[in-house]
Amino acid sequence: MLGEMLEARSFTDVTFVVEGREIAAHRVLLALFSDHFRAMFSAGMRESFENRVPIQGVPYDAFRALLSFLYSGQLEDSVRPDAVSWYLDLLLAADQFCVEPLKAVCEDRLVLLVTEENVETILAHADLAHAAQLRAYCDWTLRQKHWAAEPSNGAGAPRTDC
Secondary structure, eight states, X not given: OHHHHHHHOTTOOEEEEETTEEEEEOHHHHHHHXXXXXXXXXXXXXXXXXXXXXXXXXXXXXXXXXXXXXXXXXXXXXXXXXXXXXHHHHHHHHHHTTOHHHHHHXXXXXXXXXXXXXXXXXXXXXXXXXXXXXXXXXXXXXXXXXXXXXXXXXXXXXXXXX
């Protein structure tokens, strides 16, 4: 039911402007589910009395998904050719707006997408987003990569004379 409210625009009282596009939302719902939004709307900051709030440094699709998650408690499953970069953008947005449950979902999904080719990029984003679970997995992946690359000194190597 709450998920439908984001789409309906009924009773909205704030409009976010992200990459030149508008997203209408409900302050009370956002403040219920995010410490960041609670502070933004109640601390006497400009955002507490202005109806249009610009959002910088977050891609539109990531911010829209973050709001949708706050309204519905779920992240839509969709096959994306750019899944890694999309989840990384969403992870950083979830960290910026203090949406810990969404961070956890992003970490879980990114763990499944870590490869030897992208592990260092994902690790850097995990550090930026304070994503401990994802960082630990990337560290483990890098240890495995380095262990496999080291020349064997004979210890633990399979015997070939049997």
